[in-house]
């Protein structure tokens with residue numbers, strides 16, 4: 001859902017001491033993070049990026065929508081035409097792609113390879129359908145699901161963020177049920193983190209990410 005909104009984590013980040021660390025995980029596979037909108041995915045990986053700026057990076061998606069003011073090509077998105085998107089899709093160039101509101105979005109294999117070549121661990125923030133596609137593509141990654149402590153907490157975070165219309169809140173809560181159902185499939189995710197207390201959830205994420213590869 002990052003595609004709809006790159007979340008602000010300023011309000012919660014002030015609760016943390018700002019420390020930049022230099023360790024690197026030994027497992028450098030991309031990390032796919034999913035979970036319902038408003039659960040705190042962006043907040044959690046935002047903290048990881050803030051503390052390990054040289055280690056992690058968010059995958060830059062392709063989109064056929066036009067840039068919004070302040071967005072630059074290659075930074076916020078790779079802005080492409082529908083024809084170019086379709087051509088890349090036909091060549092099997094995406095690990096996942098989807099359509100929202102008449103526009104196409106996708107994560108290209110080349111983008112992940114380029115970011116990995118820059119010695120970065122790539123984080124993908126995608127919805128459950130995308131996660132299924134990434135898995136089906138045989139792409140080697142680690143899968144993390146961020147769960148809310150309760151449906152009520154999720155609704156209150158979504159409303160508290162102050163970014164959604166009532167219609168959008170309802171749409172996201174409906175989609176949340178689909179995301180939560182996927183989290184119940186045994187083995188679908190490598191790690192499920194309940195984002196109740198932020199610091200505890202962040203530490204769980206960090207611990208998982210830095211867990212030595214088996």
Ligand SMILES: Nc1ncnc2c1ncn2[C@@H]1O[C@H](COP(=O)(O)OP(=O)(O)OP(=O)(O)O)[C@@H](O)[C@H]1O
Nearest residue numbers: 001007037038039040041042043157161196197198
């Ligand atoms: N543990 C927490 N306790 C209380 N509030 C939290 C916690 N984690 C995040 N929040 C708040 O919840 C709101 C939603 O968080 P965030 O925007 O990171 O969610 P998201 O999962 O990235 O959503 P989207 O998928 O829509 O981008 C934000 O206002 C954030 O500050």
